[in-house]
Amino acid sequence: MMKNTYAFLLSALCCVTLSACNDQSRQSLEQSNLNDFTLTSSEVSDGGDLPITYTCDGQSISPPLNWSGAPNATKYYALIMDHKAPEGMHWYWTMYNIAADKTQIKAGETLGEVGSNSVNDLNQYAPPCSKGPGEKSYTYTVYALSAPVTFNSNTKVDRSALLAAIKDITLDTASMTVKYSRSTNSAEHKPDSKPTPEG
Numbered sequence: 001m002m003k004n005t006y007a008f009l010l011s012a013l014c015c016v017t018l019s020a021c022n023d024q025s026r027q028s029l030e031q032s033n034l035n036d037f038t039l040t041s042s043e044v045s046d047g048g049d050l051p052i053t054y055t056c057d058g059q060s061i062s063p064p065l066n067w068s069g070a071p072n073a074t075k076y077y078a079l080i081m082d083h084k085a086p087e088g089m090h091w092y093w094t095m096y097n098i099a100a101d102k103t104q105i106k107a108g109e110t111l112g113e114v115g116s117n118s119v120n121d122l123n124q125y126a127p128p129c130s131k132g133p134g135e136k137s138y139t140y141t142v143y144a145l146s147a148p149v150t151f152n153s154n155t156k157v158d159r160s161a162l163l164a165a166i167k168d169i170t171l172d173t174a175s176m177t178v179k180y181s182r183s184t185n186s187a188e189h190k191p192d193s194k195p196t197p198e199g
Contacts, residue, residue, distance in 0.1 A: 039174035056129030061108035091159040115157035
C-alpha cells in the first residue's frame with residue numbers, strides 16, 4: 001500500500017513538474033515570438049521583385065524599409081545591402097550609427113552615417129544595374145547593435161570594414177531578399193543621368 005502511494009505521489013510530482021516546464025517553455029516561446037526582429041518594406045516583400053523605381057532603370061533611389069522586434073538593449077542600427085556574384089560579393093548600401101529610436105527608412109532617405117558601395121566607391125546608395133543576364137538576388141540586412149560603431153579617421157568604411165567593426169556588438173539581425181531581372185529593353189534605354197553600376 002505504501003509502495004503504491006509513493007508511486008502515485010511520484011507520478012503526480014512528475015506531472016506537476018512537466019506541466020510547469022511546459023508552461024515555462026510556452027511562455028519563453030511566446031516571448032521569443034514577440035521579440036522576433038523582422039525587416040519589411042511597403043514596396044516589396046521578402047522573395048519578391050524589386051520595383052524598377054529603386055534600380056538604375058528607374059529613379060535610382062533607395063527603397064523604404066521598416067523593422068521591428070529589435071532587442072531591448074539595442075542602441076544603434078547598421079544596414080547593408082549586398083549581392084553575392086560569381087566573382088565575389090558586391091555591396092550597394094552601407095549605413096551605420098542609425099539611432100535606436102528609428103524603425104524605418106523612407107524611400108531615398110539617409111540615416112546615420114553612410115559608408116561606401118562597391119559600384120563607384122562613393123559613400124552613397126548604388127542602385128542595382130546588372131549587366132549580366134538573368135535574375136539577381138539582393139539582400140538587405142539590418143543589424144541591432146549594443147554600442148555605436150567607431151572607426152579611425154582614415155578608415156575606408158566598406159562592407160567588410162563595417163562587418164568587422166560590428167562583429168562583437170551585434171545583438172541580432174533581420175534580413176530581406178529581393179529579386180531583379182533587367183529586360184533587354186530597359187538595359188538599352190537606360191537614362192543617361194543614371195549611374196552605371198554592375199551587379
